[in-house]
Amino acid sequence: MSVPNQLLRLVLGHKGHLFFGVVFMVFYALFTVAPAKYMKDIVDALGSGKVPEQSRFILVGFGIVLLFFFKGITFFGQNYLMNSMGQKIIMELREKLFRQILMLPVEFHNKQSTGDLISRFTTDLTSLAEAVKTAISGPLRDLPQILILLGIMGYRSWQLFLLTLLLLPVAGWLIQTFGQQNQLVTTKRQSKYGDLTNLLNETITGIRIVQAFGMEGYEARRFKAENHRLFRYFLHSVKIGSYSFPILELIGGICGASVLTFGGYLIIHGQITGGDFASFIVAFFMMNEPIKKFNGFTLKIQEGMASANRIYEILQTENPIRDRSGSVLLEPLQKEIRIKVERFDYGGKAVLKDIDLVLPKGSITALVGASGSGKTTLANLLPRFFDVPDGMGVITIDGVDIRSATLNSLRGQIALVTQEIVLFNDTVRNNISYGKIDCDQAALEHAAKVAYAYDFITKFENGFDQEIGEKGQLLSGGQRQRLSISRALIKDAPILILDEATSALDTESEKEVQAAIENLMKNRTSLVIAHRLSTVQHADIIHVLKEGRIIESGSHRELLEQKGEYYRLYQLQFRDDPIED
Ligand SMILES: Nc1ncnc2c1ncn2[C@@H]1O[C@H](COP(=O)(O)OP(=O)(O)OP(=O)(O)O)[C@@H](O)[C@H]1O
Ligand SMILES: [Mg+2]
Structure with a gap:
């Protein structure tokens, strides 16, 4: 399914929001354009030569207040409903994306840069959220407004209306051009954003090496270069956004001047009344607003589509390592x-x-x-x-x-201790019980004891609830190894894959780690990548x-x-x- 179709399906999943949102939008459009229509009666009444009664002014004033009141209510309704729908869709997509990332195989993650993945979560989802909201309010709120205003204009004076029709395509063409320019820039910009995030991620996680090798200056320069590149892309977008607005306004001004001149001619020759003209002009200038929004609309849609493509690129990545049809449960x-x-x-x-x-x-x-x-x-x-x-x-x-x-x-039968120890920024408890979240304290303590981790854990101020820092950085190398062994122990799987860490430990922790490994291998079928003599001998x-x-x-x-x-x-x-x- 193509990306726009996928997005459409997501939107249609929220029919309630969509329906009431649209109802509010239609009323909002009606309340917004109403003054253009009634301008004729007011101006013609004033221009008729008769002095109108005070009470009629009060009535008109009251009408205006009422109008704005309802306009406010309908604005709230449509804005709230549409935005909450947009956010809901983004929430769903974010979750889908996360699940997909969890499922995608090691091969994918080896090739994919972390920063790029993260930026798809952050910047891409945000710009898609904007686009989804705009995509709905554009055609459903701004377009009807434009159509109704055009209707009023045609009704008041077909001559002026024809003139406007000649001018509109120019604006349309410009809007289209600006949108396309922006999509190009956005795609490049988002991928640059990924590069920057990546650099950030690598530098922060490798900060000790950066500092030890005195590479702060080098990293700062690298970052500066990336940052400037990103800045230039943003600048490009800003430029398009900034010049497209005044250009459109200028075009609007030229159109306005033409209409004004031609309108004067029509009034002088008695073809239309002052009221017709006033109503037309108000409608004409009111159109400026939705048309400008429409310009913003195409820009945002193009940005959003660029982002949607990047998100769906991940979502639609084939996963070769998945349950095949007819997969069996392994005994x-x-x-x-x-x-x-x-x-x-x-x-x-x-x-x-x-x-x-x-x-x-x-x-x-x-x-x-x-x-x-x-x-x-x-x-x-x-x-x-x-x-x-x-x-x-x-x-x-x-x-x-x-x-x-x-x-x-398959994986349920395998306990794994990897060569590079992976620990999470969480408590000792949650790191050990990672494969068996609901295990009880006794099991936890048993695993820790067998892995020779119990003693150092209980010496922590918070014991099993001690936070171990990102990647377990608050622990020693040997302690990290013993935690990862405890984690494998608690899973209590029949098959063990042990890729011994190659890092040298001092004799004391070496002994403890060895003893822990021996305990771990007991009563299991083990495939061990051995770097230690004792492991080999066993x-x-x-x-x-x-x-x-x-x-x-x-x-x-x-x-x-x-x-x-x-x-x-x-x-x-x-x-x-x-x-x-
Ligand atoms: N994800 C990967 N993509 C491409 N090549 C890889 C990948 N992982 C490993 N290799 C290559 O495959 C070869 C075997 O790597 P492997 O990690 O299996 O070695 P090893 O025996 O475990 O070494 P060590 O004792 O250093 O851990 C190496 O030449 C390595 O460069
Ligand atoms: Mg290896």
Whole structure:
């Protein structure tokens, strides 16, 4: 469905608001144009030579007050209803967008810049809200007003009306041109806004590196350049908005002068009365207002459409990693996981080749290998962060292809500890219970104890309710790791994927983290990317990855005896590690 159709469907979802809003708009238009119509009677009465009675003036005055009163009420009604509808639509879209972002796969997020996504939420939604409101009030409030005024004008003097009709298309053409110019600028401007947001996001989250490397000046210059670029786009919009207004007004003035001159001629030659002329002129100048609004209307609509396109670009992004039709619920693991990958790549050269692994239930499988050999990539296939393309391999759990299982039933069985620890700006409690929000205090404490996190948590001033800062920055590296292990523990899933963090810890926390990891692996089927000797030693089988291939497999002792790649890695990596037992 095209973007305008999608938007129309959203609007039609609010029929009540729409209906009453339109009713108020029609009345508002009528009350607004009424003075133009009655001007004739007033002027003709005054010009008839007879002295009118005082009471008639009072009556007219009373009429005016009443008119403005009703005009006010109908303005409130239409403005409130239309704006609240606009905001409701935006609220719905915002939620849709957020849900879509939650669902879109890792691949999408790897490519999409955060700043750009955020600006689609902020600036794009705001300008769309404006456009939705204007799109409705333009044709429903301003257009009828223009039509009624034109009607009054034609009724009062067809000669003057014809003259006006000749002049109107010029204004129409100008309005159209300004609108198109603005849409172009807006599209570019919104994407620049995304760039700026991105820069901001990166600098703020990387502030420690920025400061440590003395790059404040560099970042400031980068920001200044982006900021200026954005400024120039805004300036362009401002320019269009600013010159389109006086140009239109000037055109209006020229038209007014022509009408005035021609009108004088008609009165002198007795073709129309002074009242006709006054009524016509009032209607003519009253048209200025809705026409100018119509100009603003097209500008805003074009801006809004540019934004709507950016929003729907995300909403309509295909999600290749989703439940396929006929997806089955995956039963809890009974026997084994099998990972068979002929080839996997990220769009370039192969990252994984000829992988064929079996992970029996309850076993610990370790992956080791040089940096960049494909360990994390391999582990990411199991929870379907990426799918192996059809025909390039298959991953099964008890014989069921995971691509044919529902994502929930698959991921529900997997606890994950990632290489880069992800924590949220929330309390210790909410970070641990992240996969099981409703767990009780006992379960929470148990998980914390098993992960060797209980002691440091209880030393916090607020214990489990301690806020840990953005990305857990108020914690030490080892504490962060143990929290992420607690989180995996509380999920209590049968399958564990553990991508050990490579960051070195001091011997004391290293020991605690190791002990936590051992507890975490108990009674689970584990796929562990091992950087620690103790983890490797506990493994039932170790696979050595090199450039995407498994080149050696066996137990720690067997592999050492082979004196191959593992032996070499061991010499480099593990030799200095403290060995238990
Ligand atoms: N999202 C991605 N898009 C494109 N290429 C990627 C992506 N992720 C990883 N790669 C590439 O794939 C290869 C394997 O990366 P991977 O993260 O699996 O290595 P790793 O074995 O986990 O390394 P490390 O021990 O350093 O964590 C690398 O060459 C990397 O550059
Ligand atoms: Mg890795």
